[in-house]
Amino acid sequence: MGMKRKFGKDKTWTGNDHGVLKLLFDDSYSDNMSKELMNALAEDYSGSTRFKDRMRDFTVRRWVQSNNVPFEDMLTDWMELGLITEKIVKDSLIIKNYEDSIAVDEFIAARKIELAEREEFYKKAKV
Secondary structure, eight states, X not given: OOSSSOBTTTTBSSSOOHHHHHHHHHTEEEEEOXXXXXXXXXXXXXXXXXXXXXXXXXXXXXXXXXXXXXXXXXXXXXXXXXXXXXXXXXXXXXXXXXXXXXXXXXXXXXXXXXXXXXXXXXXXXXX
16 A cells, blocks of 8 residues: 555545545446557557566456556455455456556657657757
C-alpha cells in the first residue's frame, strides 16, 4: 500500500467509508485482457516483438471513464471489502506499471519534439 496507515471512519487505506468505496467500485469494471492487447502492451513497453504470446492472462480493474487502472490503495480497499481478489490487485498493479511507463515515455518524447520545434522556430526568427 502507498499509505502507511489506515484512516477515516472505516479505517481504510484511502480514507473513504465503505459506502463511498462501493459507489466508486460501481464506476469501474473488470478487463480480461486479450492476447492481442497483452502483445501490444508488451511490444509498446519493450519496443520489441520478442515477448509475443509470452504474457499470461491478466484480469485488471479499470475506471469506466478513463480506462485507467486505479491506484494501489483503492484496489486494496476494494479487496479488503471482498469486491475483488488479491490476484486482480496484483494483475492490475503489474499492468498499471507497464501502462504508466509507456505514458511517461510518450510524454517525454512529445516534449522533446516540441522543444526541438520551438528551438528551430527561434533560430529562424533571429535570422
